[in-house]
Amino acid sequence: xxxxxxxxxxxxxxxxxxxxxxxxxxxxxxxxxxxxxxxxxxxxxxxxxxxxxxxxxxxxxxxxxxxxxxxxxxxxxxxxxxxxxxxxxxxxxxxxxxxxxxxxxxxxxxxxxxxxxxxxxxxxxxxxxxxxxxxxxxxxxxxxxxxxxxxxxxxxxxxxxxxxxxxxxxxxxxxxxxxxxxxxxxxxxxxxxxxxxxxxxxxxxxxxxxxxxxxxxxxxxxxxxxxxxxxxxxxxxxxxxxxxxxxxxxxxxxxxxxxxxxxxxxxxxxxx
Numbered sequence: 581x582x583x584x585x586x587x588x589x590x591x592x593x594x595x596x597x598x599x600x601x602x603x604x605x606x607x608x609x610x611x612x613x614x615x616x617x618x619x620x621x622x623x624x625x626x627x628x629x630x631x632x633x634x635x636x637x638x639x640x641x642x643x644x645x646x647x648x649x650x651x652x653x654x655x656x657x658x659x660x661x662x663x664x665x666x667x668x669x670x671x672x673x674x675x676x677x678x679x680x681x682x683x684x685x686x687x688x689x690x691x692x693x694x695x696x697x698x699x700x701x702x703x704x705x706x707x708x709x710x711x712x713x714x715x716x717x718x719x720x721x722x723x724x725x726x727x728x729x730x731x732x733x734x735x736x737x738x739x740x741x742x743x744x745x746x747x748x749x750x751x752x753x754x755x756x757x758x759x760x761x762x763x764x765x766x767x768x769x770x771x772x773x774x775x776x777x778x779x780x781x782x783x784x785x786x787x788x789x790x791x792x793x794x795x796x797x798x799x800x801x802x803x804x805x806x807x808x809x810x811x812x813x814x815x816x817x818x819x820x821x822x823x824x825x826x827x828x829x830x831x832x833x834x835x836x837x838x839x840x841x842x843x844x845x846x847x848x849x850x851x852x
Contacts, residue, residue, distance in 0.1 A: 590818065591690030592655070593825045596645075596680065596725075598662040599699030600710060604732040605661065607795050608699065611802040612826065613654035622648045645679050656825030660693070673712070677720055684723045694818055695809055696727045698786065703736035709775070717782045726787040726812035729776065730805060735793035737763035760793070767791065787812040 599605050610616060621629050624646040649659040662676050683693040700713060741762040745755035767773070777785050790808045794800055806826050813819045 589689055590692075590694075590821050592658045593818075593821050594658045594660070594683075594692065594694050596660045596662060596683075596693045596696045597699065598676070598696060598716070599730075599732075600701070600712070603699040603701045604795060605699050608697070608730065608732060608792065608802065608805070609649070609651070609657075609659055611795055611800045612805065613651035613657060615651050615653040617651065617653065619649040619651045619659070622650065624648075645675060654825065656821075673715065680720065680722055680725065684725050693725050694822075695812065696722060696725055697730050697805070697809075698727055699730045699732050701733045701736075702731050702791075703733040707737075707772070709772070714782075717776065717784050717786070719784075721784055724814075726809075727784075728805070728808055728812055729786045729789040731767075731789060731791045732795065733793075734763070734767075734791040735760075737767060738793065741766065764791065 597605050597609065606619075609619065623629050623644070629647070645660055645662050647660065649661060651657065660679075662672075662679075680693065680696070683691060686692045698713070698716070700709070738759045742755045742759040745758055745762065746752070750758065773789070776782060776789070779785070788808050788811065790804045792800075792802060792805060795802065806822070810819050810822055813822065
């Protein structure tokens with residue numbers, strides 16, 4: 581658990597969520613916060629506003645990146661939503677860059693962004709990066725704020741591999757069992773990740789990535805995202821804040837508690 585001093589210093593764990601329309605961002609946040617309910621939205625002045633700003637839309641200017649999303653069930657998180665840039669418009673991109681720059685060096689630690697989750701859906705027919713996504717990783721230097729790419733709707737690739745296995749003669753049962761692992765292996769060695777981490781074309785690659793399938797199911801597991809985020813944080817106090825804020829990964833809480841206890845024991849033994 582985060583200490584009272586840590587919470588007083590950093591406030592709540594603050595996440596900027598970026599992604600194109602219908603990337604499944606709200607669903608991911610609901611799973612992280614262990615709720616099905618919609619978040620409450622507050623503007624930059626702290627006034628509660630209508631949740632209609634979350635209605636899916638491909639139009640520009642729908643989201644105000646300064647707005648704060650908070651789930652009542654998990655008040656330790658604060659989320660900011662950027663609408664992505666595939667709808668066109670240099671102004672949205674510049675607003676996002678300014679927001680990241682300002683929040684990375686805000687005087688108050690409570691106002692700083694702690695991590696960026698960039699959501700990219702895998703159910704699109706082309707499954708290639710959009711111009712806006714390439715632009716972000718090519719031109720946006722987030723400084724000390726780690727960026728994690730979240731490949732959402734990853735189960736769409738299960739369907740692709742399932743169909744291929746069936747064409748290769750596998751039974752329905754075998755194809756269903758083998759498809760997830762085959763999809764993970766194909767993606768791990770595929771062109772998307774090679775491109776994303778190629779320093780020749782991507783000057784600002786993400787710190788790491790995670791693939792999240794079946795987030796619309798009751799037993800959805802977003803633990804890998806929390807685990808990946810914790811691993812991307814260099815500040816031990818921030819890591820404490822994340823662990824104490826999340827309510828979905830008990831295993832991570834236990835793992836972190838054990839690591840802290842071992843570190844304390846080793847430190848104390850070195851003093852003697």
